[in-house]
Amino acid sequence: MLADALEHLVRGIVDNPEDVQVTARSARRGDYLELRVNPADLGRVIGRSGRTARALRTVVGAIAEGPVRIDVVDVDRR
Amino acid sequence: MTNQDTPAPTRLEEEGEIAADYLEELLDIADLDGDIDLGVEHGRAAVEIVSEEAPGALDRLVGEDGEVLDALQELTRLAVQARTGERSRLMLDVAGFRARQREALEKVAAEAVEHVKSSGESVALDAMNPYQRKIVHDWVAAAGLVSDSEGVEPARRVVIRPA
Numbered sequence: 350m351l352a353d354a355l356e357h358l359v360r361g362i363v364d365n366p367e368d369v370q371v372t373a374r375s376a377r378r379g380d381y382l383e384l385r386v387n388p389a390d391l392g393r394v395i396g397r398s399g400r401t402a403r404a405l406r407t408v409v410g411a412i413a414e415g416p417v418r419i420d421v422v423d424v425d426r427r
Numbered sequence: 428m429t430n431q432d433t434p435a436p437t438r439l440e441e442e443g444e445i446a447a448d449y450l451e452e453l454l455d456i457a458d459l460d461g462d463i464d465l466g467v468e469h470g471r472a473a474v475e476i477v478s479e480e481a482p483g484a485l486d487r488l489v490g491e492d493g494e495v496l497d498a499l500q501e502l503t504r505l506a507v508q509a510r511t512g513e514r515s516r517l518m519l520d521v522a523g524f525r526a527r528q529r530e531a532l533e534k535v536a537a538e539a540v541e542h543v544k545s546s547g548e549s550v551a552l553d554a555m556n557p558y559q560r561k562i563v564h565d566w567v568a569a570a571g572l573v574s575d576s577e578g579v580e581p582a583r584r585v586v587i588r589p590a
Binding site: 401 | 449452453456457458487488490494495497498499501502505506508509
């Protein structure tokens with residue numbers, strides 16, 4: 350559900366919604382959401398001084414009723 | 428703070444529709460009950476998420492001091508911009524939070540104005556964000572006094588001076 354919420358929030362604000370992919374992952378440090386976007390949209394999801402990325406974390410964290418870690422990865426990287 | 432190029436009502440209605448689609452789907456995914464009210468206020472699209480459920484059902488979307496509401500407003504503006512290609516200044520509210528905040532700020536401004544009038548001395552208010560300061564400046568101007576802002580964000584605050 351959180352992954353769906355993040356995916357929806359991001360698809361709405363980018364130029365290439367079809368390239369948005371969110372995967373829920375678990376690691377020793379805890380669960381997190383991995384967000385992949387088209388490299389051309391990286392600036393869009395991060396925003397000036399990280400403002401948009403912060404807004405995404407705030408809203409997803411509010412829905413989760415707790416902090417959520419979001420890692421932004423561009424699709425070129427593996 | 429100026430009214431340059433106030434967008435046409437149809438543009439603002441379109442902004443509201445795009446915002447409503449974006450927010451409705453989010454409510455759906457998050458399994459939150461809420462309806463979207465649309466309007467135009469002060470030359471901006473006004474969008475409000477309301478709930479007929481118990482009061483507090485949407486508190487999560489407001490957050491402490493409206494922190495979540497501001498974040499959601501930011502994302503909603505970006506969603507509108509992605510579709511229209513134009514910057515949006517739409518105002519988002521959740522269950523009347525901003526309306527209550529405005530009332531509280533006007534009360535603070537009213538008390539400060541009284542103090543300035545009776546003492547003839549300036550009064551500096553607590554630090555506020557730009558939206559809150561605008562509400563206070565408007566109120567002070569309507570009361571016939573002068574105000575400006577001092578300091579650097581996030582510690583910037585309104586100072587009310589005798590006319």
